[in-house]
Amino acid sequence: MAKKKTIDWQLAPAPESTDHVRIDKQYELFINGKWQKPKSGKYFDTINPANEQKLARIAEANAADVDAAVKAARKAYDTVWSKMPASERAKYIYRIARLLQEKAREFAVIESMDGGKAIRESRDVDVPLAAAHFFYYAGWADKLKYAFPGKNVSPLGVAGQVIPWNFPLLMAAWKLAPALACGNSVVLKPAETTPLTALKLAELLQEAELPEGVVNIVTGAGATGAAVVNHPDVNKVAFTGSTGVGKLIQRATAGSGKKLTLELGGKAANIIFADATIDQAVEGIINGIYFNQGHVCCAGSRLFVEEGVYDEVIRKLKHRMRSLVVGDPLDKNTDIGAINSKEQLATINRYLKFGVADGAEMYAPTCDLPTRGYWCRPTLFLNVAQSARIAQEEIFGPVLAVQTFRTVDEVIQKANNTPYGLSAGVWTDKGSKIFNLTSKLRAGVIWANTYNKFDPTSPFGGYKESGYGREGGLHGLGAYLRLN
Ligand code: NAD
Numbered sequence: 001m002a003k004k005k006t007i008d009w010q011l012a013p014a015p016e017s018t019d020h021v022r023i024d025k026q027y028e029l030f031i032n033g034k035w036q037k038p039k040s041g042k043y044f045d046t047i048n049p050a051n052e053q054k055l056a057r058i059a060e061a062n063a064a065d066v067d068a069a070v071k072a073a074r075k076a077y078d079t080v081w082s083k084m085p086a087s088e089r090a091k092y093i094y095r096i097a098r099l100l101q102e103k104a105r106e107f108a109v110i111e112s113m114d115g116g117k118a119i120r121e122s123r124d125v126d127v128p129l130a131a132a133h134f135f136y137y138a139g140w141a142d143k144l145k146y147a148f149p150g151k152n153v154s155p156l157g158v159a160g161q162v163i164p165w166n167f168p169l170l171m172a173a174w175k176l177a178p179a180l181a182c183g184n185s186v187v188l189k190p191a192e193t194t195p196l197t198a199l200k201l202a203e204l205l206q207e208a209e210l211p212e213g214v215v216n217i218v219t220g221a222g223a224t225g226a227a228v229v230n231h232p233d234v235n236k237v238a239f240t241g242s243t244g245v246g247k248l249i250q251r252a253t254a255g256s257g258k259k260l261t262l263e264l265g266g267k268a269a270n271i272i273f274a275d276a277t278i279d280q281a282v283e284g285i286i287n288g289i290y291f292n293q294g295h296v297c298c299a300g301s302r303l304f305v306e307e308g309v310y311d312e313v314i315r316k317l318k319h320r321m322r323s324l325v326v327g328d329p330l331d332k333n334t335d336i337g338a339i340n341s342k343e344q345l346a347t348i349n350r351y352l353k354f355g356v357a358d359g360a361e362m363y364a365p366t367c368d369l370p371t372r373g374y375w376c377r378p379t380l381f382l383n384v385a386q387s388a389r390i391a392q393e394e395i396f397g398p399v400l401a402v403q404t405f406r407t408v409d410e411v412i413q414k415a416n417n418t419p420y421g422l423s424a425g426v427w428t429d430k431g432s433k434i435f436n437l438t439s440k441l442r443a444g445v446i447w448a449n450t451y452n453k454f455d456p457t458s459p460f461g462g463y464k465e466s467g468y469g470r471e472g473g474l475h476g477l478g479a480y481l482r483l484n
Contacts, residue, residue: 013328014331014332015328015330015331015332016109016112016330017109018109020106021106021109021110021113022106023056026057027058027059027219029059029061029065029069029216029217029218029219030205030217031065031068031069031213031216032075032212033210033212033213034212037059039062039065040065042062043057043058043059043060044058044192046114046192046195048373049115049193049339049341049374050113050116050328050329050330050337050372051372051373052372052373056196058195058199059219060221060224061189061218061220062220062224062227066218066228067231069187069218070160070228070233070234072216073185073186073213073215073216074185074233076185076211076213077157077185077214080213081180081185081211082183084183086141086144087141087142089142089180089181090141090142090181091138092180092209092211093134093137093141093177094134094138095208096134096204097131097132097134097135099204099207100130100204101128101131105123107122107200108123108126108127109122109330110196110200111126111127112330113329114168114194115165115340116329116337116340116373117292117329118329118335118337119329119331119332119334120334121291125170126167126170127169129170129456130169130173132455133170133456133472134176134177136456136457137177137180137181137476141180141181141182144181144182144481147474147477148477148478148481151483151484152484153182153481153483154183154484155182155480155481155482156236156480156481156482157185157235157236158184158185158186159234159237159238159480160186160189160234160238161175161176161187161188161189161228161238161239162188162238162241162249163175163190163191163198163240163241164191164241165191165194165340165341166292166295166340166396167292168197168198169198172188172190172197172198172201174471174476175188175238175240176188178471178476178477178479180215181477182477182480182481184235184236184480185214186214186216187228188215189220189224189228190217190219192219192220192221193340199217199219201217222245226248226252229253235257236258236479236480237249237258238260238261238469238471238479239262240262240264240297241264243265243394246467250262261467263461263466263467264420264422264465265396265422265465265466266298266420267302267393267418268302268422268424268425268443269300269303269304269411269425269441270288270289270304270424270425271411271426271437272285272303272304272305272306272313272427273427273428273429275430276427278309278316279316281313281427281449282313282317284300284425284449285313285317285451286317286320286321286324287451287452288425289301289378289398289400290321290336293338293340293397294395294397295340295344295396295397296452297423297466298422298423298452298460300400300424300451300452301394301399301400301401302400302401302403302415304404304405305403305404306406306411317380318363321363321364321365324378326367326369326378327375336378338373338374339376339397340374344397345375345376347395347397348376348395348397348398348399351389351390351397354388355384355388355399355401358388360381360383361381361383362379363379363381363382364378365377365378376398376399378398379398380399381399381400382402384402384403386403386414391403408433408436408437412437412440412441416442419464421442421444421462421463421465422463422466422467423444423462424437424441424445424446425446425447425450425451426438426441426447426449427449434449442463442464443462444460444461444462445460454472455472457472457473458472458473459472459473459474459475
């Protein structure tokens with residue numbers, strides 16, 4: 001009998017064009033509506049993690065620059081923004097949302113170039129959701145008293161906001177839109193590896209003719225973030241990032257009277273019951289952990305499978321993993337782009353070693369990786385002990401730790417057995433099981449028969465070491481208002 005032929009095919013490259021993208025060679029600080037050189041005279045490079053090429057030189061703000069930004073924000077708050085009728089404020093925020101939609105392609109491409117995420121995600125998730133947040137909060141600006149009936153609402157003053165690199169533009173939108181809608185002015189510090197879309201947003205704010213000083217953007221690393229957080233004239237601190245830095249900020253702001261929200265790390269449990277629609281659940285697992293290279297605070301990084309369907313789930317999961325395309329973030333076929341930085345890749349590789357050393361069985365499909373840049377294949381670990389580091393600590397990469405369970409009580413206990421409490425997923429045919437689990441899992445967001453779905457109307461935030469305060473929805477307004 002003739003040997004059966006296997007077809008080895010690959011998708012033809014489908015790169016997104018970069019013709020419509022403008023990235024300047026150098027970016028200054030955006031203070032008081034103008035581009036200002038850093039007083040330190042220092043700059044750092046932002047690179048494309050997919051090819052290690054430099055994209056631009058970025059100004060590094062020191063404490064004196066941050067002070068100038070806070071002073072500009074205070075002046076804008078006192079003289080313009082807090083005095084303006086709320087319906088007028090809303091018009092600016094609507095304008096920002098519309099301009100973002102108009103420039104969506106440019107923003108998406110720059111996000112992928114600076115951060116390494118697949119264009120499919122920056123184009124279909126990050127940028128549309130960022131615009132949606134501005135639209136949503138623009139609608140609230142003149143209705144704040146209806147959001148909190150019986151209360152007098154007033155803005156807090158100057159908000160200092162520090163954000164991470166995993167959703168650079170979206171995190172900026174999550175922070176800016178509610179702050180502005182509530183009448184606050186802002187000093188925003190983007191992450192040092194992904195400053196470009198925030199700086200493009202500054203250009204867009206100029207085009208929207210937002211009054212000068214209402215939003216100031218200062219770039220730099222941890223020291224710049226600390227200068228924002230510790231500035232005595234900042235009334236509100238909003239931080240998204242690691243739990244370690246969140247704890248430092250909590251200590252630094254204690255007793256200062258500053259209002260604080262912390263959106264920190266996670267180690268979510270994605271729970272598959274035997275009565276779930278398995279094919280759909282497998283897609284949800286893939287989306288939960290491999291989406292955005294696993295650089296997602298709410299990533300479903302721990303998978304719990306009911307024993308009866310374990311073999312089927314793992315077989316289908318491995319099959320699906322083999323079809324994931326890893327490579328050029330600008331290629332429209334790419335599922336998994338580049339790891340954001342050399343440091344983050346080193347962290348992930350360290351955890352891969354921990355997983356093997358702790359006795360878990362590692363699986364990653366074989367696929368070619370580009371020779372330059374920072375890459376990690378989608379990886380899973382089987383036979384993971386509950387105490388293993390890969391089951392307890394946030395890896396922030398495309399690495400899944402798989403465990404099994406027999407009873408509902410067992411999986412609830414295992415899922416809650418982590419210092420984090422940001423999110424979880426439940427896959428089952430039974431509504432009663434969903435309600436039982438959602439009331440017992442200690443997680444701020446729980447998805448049922450889906451994963452990683454976001455909407456501006458829906459609040460997001462954590463329990464335990466995942467932080468406190470909520471962003472999004474009506475709850476997200478409360479973080480930027482004084483309620484009497
Ligand atoms: P990180 O804490 O290292 O940095 C976050 C931001 O804080 C950056 O802008 C950084 O420059 C700044 N920073 C660093 N040290 C600082 C200091 N001492 N004072 C003030 N600012 C400082 O985190 P990261 O590695 O950029 O981001 C990944 C982390 O963010 C993960 O733990 C992830 O789970 C978390 N995250 C959480 C959410 C959420 O909504 N809960 C969303 C996205 C990311």
